[in-house]
Amino acid sequence: MQQIPLFSGMTRTELGEIASRIIHRDYAKGSVIIGTGDRVPGIAIVNTGEVKACRYLPDGREQILYLFSEGDFFGERSLYRDDDSPYQVEALSDVKICHLYRADFQELLANPAIALRVISELGKRLARLESFAGSQDLDQQIPQLLLELTDKYGREQSGGLFVRLPLSREGIANYLGIARETVSRKLSQLESDGVIRPVGNKTLWIRDRAALARLADPLSKI
Amino acid sequence: MQQIPLFSGMTRTELGEIASRIIHRDYAKGSVIIGTGDRVPGIAIVNTGEVKACRYLPDGREQILYLFSEGDFFGERSLYRDDDSPYQVEALSDVKICHLYRADFQELLANPAIALRVISELGKRLARLESFAGSQDLDQQIPQLLLELTDKYGREQSGGLFVRLPLSREGIANYLGIARETVSRKLSQLESDGVIRPVGNKTLWIRDRAALARLADPLSKI
DNA sequence: CGTTTTTTTGAAAAGTATCAAGAGAAGTGG
DNA sequence: CCACTTCTCTTGATACTTTTCAAAAAAACG
Numbered sequence: 001m002q003q004i005p006l007f008s009g010m011t012r013t014e015l016g017e018i019a020s021r022i023i024h025r026d027y028a029k030g031s032v033i034i035g036t037g038d039r040v041p042g043i044a045i046v047n048t049g050e051v052k053a054c055r056y057l058p059d060g061r062e063q064i065l066y067l068f069s070e071g072d073f074f075g076e077r078s079l080y081r082d083d084d085s086p087y088q089v090e091a092l093s094d095v096k097i098c099h100l101y102r103a104d105f106q107e108l109l110a111n112p113a114i115a116l117r118v119i120s121e122l123g124k125r126l127a128r129l130e131s132f133a134g135s136q137d138l139d140q141q142i143p144q145l146l147l148e149l150t151d152k153y154g155r156e157q158s159g160g161l162f163v164r165l166p167l168s169r170e171g172i173a174n175y176l177g178i179a180r181e182t183v184s185r186k187l188s189q190l191e192s193d194g195v196i197r198p199v200g201n202k203t204l205w206i207r208d209r210a211a212l213a214r215l216a217d218p219l220s221k222i
Numbered sequence: 223m224q225q226i227p228l229f230s231g232m233t234r235t236e237l238g239e240i241a242s243r244i245i246h247r248d249y250a251k252g253s254v255i256i257g258t259g260d261r262v263p264g265i266a267i268v269n270t271g272e273v274k275a276c277r278y279l280p281d282g283r284e285q286i287l288y289l290f291s292e293g294d295f296f297g298e299r300s301l302y303r304d305d306d307s308p309y310q311v312e313a314l315s316d317v318k319i320c321h322l323y324r325a326d327f328q329e330l331l332a333n334p335a336i337a338l339r340v341i342s343e344l345g346k347r348l349a350r351l352e353s354f355a356g357s358q359d360l361d362q363q364i365p366q367l368l369l370e371l372t373d374k375y376g377r378e379q380s381g382g383l384f385v386r387l388p389l390s391r392e393g394i395a396n397y398l399g400i401a402r403e404t405v406s407r408k409l410s411q412l413e414s415d416g417v418i419r420p421v422g423n424k425t426l427w428i429r430d431r432a433a434l435a436r437l438a439d440p441l442s443k444i
Numbered sequence: 445c446g447t448t449t450t451t452t453t454g455a456a457a458a459g460t461a462t463c464a465a466g467a468g469a470a471g472t473g474g
Numbered sequence: 475c476c477a478c479t480t481c482t483c484t485t486g487a488t489a490c491t492t493t494t495c496a497a498a499a500a501a502a503c504g
Contacts, residue, residue, distance in 0.1 A: 115337035134399030
């Protein structure tokens with residue numbers, strides 16, 4: 001409980017109060033936590049594992065909007081709108097989720113510290129989407145995403161920085177809204193530039209993080 | 223005061239309390255309200271007129287992120303981060319702005335109704351960016367933007383629906399992150415399809431709003 | 445170790461950006 | 475109100491990037 005960022009810094013009593021209302025639930029890898037069109041009953045906090053929020057376009061393509069991992073929350077839309085979920089949330093691995101019904105979470109909002117944390121988190125999501133929005137070309141977007149994944153999932157190991165990717169190439173493509181093959185091509189290019197090196201399909205060896213950061217930041221591209 | 227959505231439904235006393243702390247300021251069309259890199263002193267609410275939030279890329283291109291009009295707020299980032307503004311806010315017309323210092327607004331967050339309104343507004347911005355993100359092609363994005371502008375600025379007049387655009391063609395291009403010329407071409411196509419008709423450079427006659435909505439919504443594009 | 449799935453690579457097609465010129469609208473002063 | 479200037483917008487031709495389709499290579503899985 002205490003390690004949930006949303007509730008950090010609360011008193012023992014408050015935490016107990018919240019804990020009594022939390023519904024713990026486990027989901028197997030691949031299962032749907034919230035389906036498109038489901039009514040969202042409240043907020044959900046990821047305890048263990050990874051989930052993706054995505055939409056399915058009429059032509060069958062998947063569009064990934066968010067990756068949520070330990071400590072992240074979703075379903076906050078239920079706070080202010082009583083309608084169906086605009087996207088689906090699926091487990092990328094076995095996950096443990098803490099659910100809190102809308103009414104219970106709404107009470108918590110009376111605590112300004114919690115309200116501020118929700119606002120801050122939404123602000124971060126906005127900042128991320130803003131930075132991907134607009135005129136970004138792929139030679140920035142892909143390094144930007146790789147950098148993000150590196151900072152979130154990267155590990156120093158046997159003298160190198162390795163990232164175990166939570167997404168397949170197709171997943172990356174669906175996250176960026178581009179074609180699978182384009183991801184392959186751009187990664188190949190980054191490999192021949194000596195920036196990264198794929199190790200199997202699910203791991204990336206980041207050989208030059210600084211170069212990645214340079215490519216990702218449009219301001220440095222003068 | 224009462225017509226500011228953020229503060230609607232508050233008691234007379236509360237409103238008076240807020241009003242006493244608000245700093246009113248006028249800005250001429252074209253002036254910079256918050257410059258890139260400025261420290262953001264607090265939140266700002268648009269009282270009259272239009273503003274745009276934008277970034278300038280190293281190559282000189284402008285990237286418009288938001289249009290704010292009467293009742294909208296910006297600078298909420300100051301609530302949770304004490305750093306420089308990631309974008310610039312400029313007046314698209316003569317505007318009147320209500321400023322509220324960070325500390326004053328932070329106090330207001332103790333009111334859950336206000337916190338919820340901020341969360342709800344950020345949620346709307348997220349939903350908008352989400353819908354533009356990813357795999358959208360231009361033949362959806364442009365109708366989607368036109369529809370948005372229609373709903374915000376459209377007026378029934380002499381037997382037709384007319385929109386006075388707050389942005390030039392170049393502004394629209396910078397909003398969508400595409401080339402000026404592409405906007406022209408797509409609008410011309412919509413004109414020959416009988417959906418819209420430009421009236422001068424600043425007004426659009428929406429001849430078939432339903433068609434626009436059909437083009438804008440990917441779910442209906444089956 | 446063979447089978448299945450995923451990824452990579454190649455070639456052609458589609459879409460958008462860019463460059464360049466011309467048309468049109470808006471603003472100014474007579 | 476008109477003519478002139480300036481700015482914005484439109485249109486055309488070409489170049490570039492990404493998508494799509496197809497096949498081969500590599501990785502993952504039982």
